Amino acid sequence: MTRNDILELKTREKIYSIIKEKPGICVRELQRETGLAIGQLSYHLSLILKADIIKEILNKRFRRFYLININENEARILFLIRRKNVRHIIKLLIIKNKITNSELSKKIKVSPQTITWYIHSLENFNLLNKEAKGNRIFYSLKERHEIQNVMEKYKEAF
Secondary structure, three states: OOHHHHHHOHHHHHHHHHHHHOOOEEHHHHHHHHOOOHHHHHHHHHHHHHOOOEEEEEEOOEEEEEEOOOOHHHHHHHHHHOOHHHHHHHHHHHHHOOEEHHHHHHHHOOOHHHHHHHHHHHHHOOOEEEEEEOOEEEEEEOOHHHHHHHHHHOHHHO
């Protein structure tokens, strides 16, 4: 089947359009957006995936979907910034350049332990610098301009 054959069905065209609008979307969010049962959605996603129109990126328990031509670095960044609190942390890091866990906790209004969990996610994706000054640890973004560009490019997706 060709790309046009696959996307000829309105259901698959709708799925494709949502992924195009919201790169990095997860299955449950796609399910809510389409109104499809999970089995139906999985079936249509598998056909679109086999046709190399979209791709999925797995990370632990999350499956996120992107158009096939997305840059791997953009996909990596989008994977994280689809989450509201991570996006908020990144915005604060862009504004302040360097910030501590406790400052992030106060600004976002979540516990320091929760901030630590999000920080580990950013570190696992190699997006943070860590700098110790005395008994305080300051965090900054490694790829600040790249992250800013991705956030600007896909701002309508959030």
